[in-house]
Amino acid sequence: MDKRLEGRNRFRATWRMWLATLCMAVLLGAPLLLPSIPGYAQDQAQTSSASSTTPQDNPRAGYWREVRTGKSGYTTADTPESNVLIQNGGENWRQLRNGPIANYGGWLMGIVLVGIALFLAIRGRIRIQAGPSDKRIIRFTAWQRIVHWFTATLFVVLGLTGVAILYGRAVLIPLMGKDAFSVVAMASKQIHNFVGPLFVIAVMMLVVTFIAGNFYARGDLEWLKKGGGIVGSGHASCGRYNLGEKGWFWLATVAGVLVAGSGLVLDFPNFGQTRAVMQWGEVVHAVSALIFISASFGHIYIGTIGMQGAIDGMAKGHVDANWAKEHHDRWYEDMERDGQVKPLAEIEAQRAAVRPAAQRKAPG
Numbered sequence: 099m100d101k102r103l104e105g106r107n108r109f110r111a112t113w114r115m116w117l118a119t120l121c122m123a124v125l126l127g128a129p130l131l132l133p134s135i136p137g138y139a140q141d142q143a144q145t146s147s148a149s150s151t152t153p154q155d156n157p158r159a160g161y162w163r164e165v166r167t168g169k170s171g172y173t174t175a176d177t178p179e180s181n182v183l184i185q186n187g188g189e190n191w192r193q194l195r196n197g198p199i200a201n202y203g204g205w206l207m208g209i210v211l212v213g214i215a216l217f218l219a220i221r222g223r224i225r226i227q228a229g230p231s232d233k234r235i236i237r238f239t240a241w242q243r244i245v246h247w248f249t250a251t252l253f254v255v256l257g258l259t260g261v262a263i264l265y266g267r268a269v270l271i272p273l274m275g276k277d278a279f280s281v282v283a284m285a286s287k288q289i290h291n292f293v294g295p296l297f298v299i300a301v302m303m304l305v306v307t308f309i310a311g312n313f314y315a316r317g318d319l320e321w322l323k324k325g326g327g328i329v330g331s332g333h334a335s336c337g338r339y340n341l342g343e344k345g346w347f348w349l350a351t352v353a354g355v356l357v358a359g360s361g362l363v364l365d366f367p368n369f370g371q372t373r374a375v376m377q378w379g380e381v382v383h384a385v386s387a388l389i390f391i392s393a394s395f396g397h398i399y400i401g402t403i404g405m406q407g408a409i410d411g412m413a414k415g416h417v418d419a420n421w422a423k424e425h426h427d428r429w430y431e432d433m434e435r436d437g438q439v440k441p442l443a444e445i446e447a448q449r450a451a452v453r454p455a456a457q458r459k460a461p462g
Contacts (some may be wrong), residue, residue, distance in 0.1 A: 178372045190379040195384060200264055203388035210392045214399050224328060224405040226420050231421040234442045235433050237411035246412055249300040255293055257391050259286035264384065294361045311338050312347045315393035317428070327425070338429040344451045346397050353390035356382055416445055 156162070162184075169199055173180050183460075209309040231332035238246070262270065263286050270279045318341040320334070326342055327334035334340070339347075360383035363371055371379075401408050419439050 104391050109219070143327055151213075151325075156169060178370055179310045186375050187377055191380065194381065195264075199381065199384050200268075203384070204265065206388060206392045207395070208260070210395050214395060214404075218399075218404070221338060222249050226406050226418060227424060228420040230407070230418050231420045232441055232444050233439050234416040235419055235439055236415060236421050236445065237422075238415050240415065242307055243412055245300075245303045249297075249304045252293055252297045252300050253390075253394070257387070259290040259293075260387055261391070262286040263290065286339070290325065291365055294358075294365050297354075298358040298362065301351070303356070305323060305351050308347060310343045314341075314344070318344070333424075333427070335427050336433075338426060340426070342400075349393055350390070353386045356386040357390060360386070361379075378418075416442075 101325070129156045179185065232430060262282060266279055266283055266286070270282060315337055317335055317337070321336045321341050324334040326340060360379040363379035364376055364383060402411070407418045407426075410421075424432070430439070450458070
């Protein structure tokens with residue numbers, strides 16, 4: 099038995115070492131591989147070619163240079179800036195969006211994913227040290243779980259379609275071709291535009307539902323000093339929500355408000371906003387969304403494969419008593435004092451008792 103256990107431990111250490119090595123190789127080799135991506139190289143070549151164009155290349159360069167100064171003309175259209183044929187800020191916005199925002203945003207998401215992979219390889223999955231118990235505690239109500247999964251579903255849909263819109267030309271066109279990408283791009287745009295307003299409602303529901311208990315409380319700083327009990331050694335005591343969960347809530351709140359607010363500016367251009375306002379709105383929208391997406395990787399990791407028993411709260415509504423005792427000890431003590439630590443069978447019986455009679459009726 100000892101030899102088999104030793105063999106398993108040696109195997110785990112070996113694959114973690116190889117995974118860590120692979121992640122580091124990807125991270126360090128990305129700068130060398132990036133210029134070889136066809137879409138990226140083509141975009142850089144076009145930018146370089148555009149910047150090297152001289153007035154002698156176009157006999158009417160002087161005319162168009164004057165147009166690009168924002169000089170007003172005349173039109174019968176009654177909309178903001180309708181008398182301006184070309185707004186030079188549009189090109190500045192394009193270079194900012196396709197340059198620093200896309201590049202740094204891609205690096206941010208990649209570094210976070212590599213960091214999570216390294217953490218998993220080195221630290222491994224965080225398991226319940228005492229093992230699963232036969233007792234459970236109700237952690238989230240049905241309404242809280244509905245709000246969470248409603249918001250999470252919209253977030254994933256908007257995140258995938260937004261990333262496809264931002265990086266599609268550089269990444270997807272080389273993989274699937276222009277014709278297929280045109281379908282993906284159009285579908286992503288329509289889905290993003292129509293689902294976006296629902297996310298505004300979801301963010302407001304999320305804030306109202308979970309704001310209670312997410313303010314700074316006694317022991318939060320001490321929890322941070324101990325790395326949440328995940329990094330380093332020693333037990334990190336906390337209440338219902340630890341400082342990491344509170345930080346994620348406030349980041350999601352601020353980023354969600356920025357993404358939702360700027361999204362409305364972009365989604366409804368008929369409210370009188372100028373092109374400059376929409377361009378800055380798109381910058382705020384993209385930057386906030388990229389930070390939001392990158393931070394969500396850590397939240398999703400901890401809530402799924404990163405920690406044993408963590409997903410039960412949102413998936414089932416109740417959590418293992420030993421999990422609560424190890425990660426939220428002060429909350430566990432409060433629940434135990436109030437008689438809320440109960441066998442799973444008793445919790446299921448209580449739920450069955452409050453279900454409508456139609457749901458409890460046996461089929462047929």
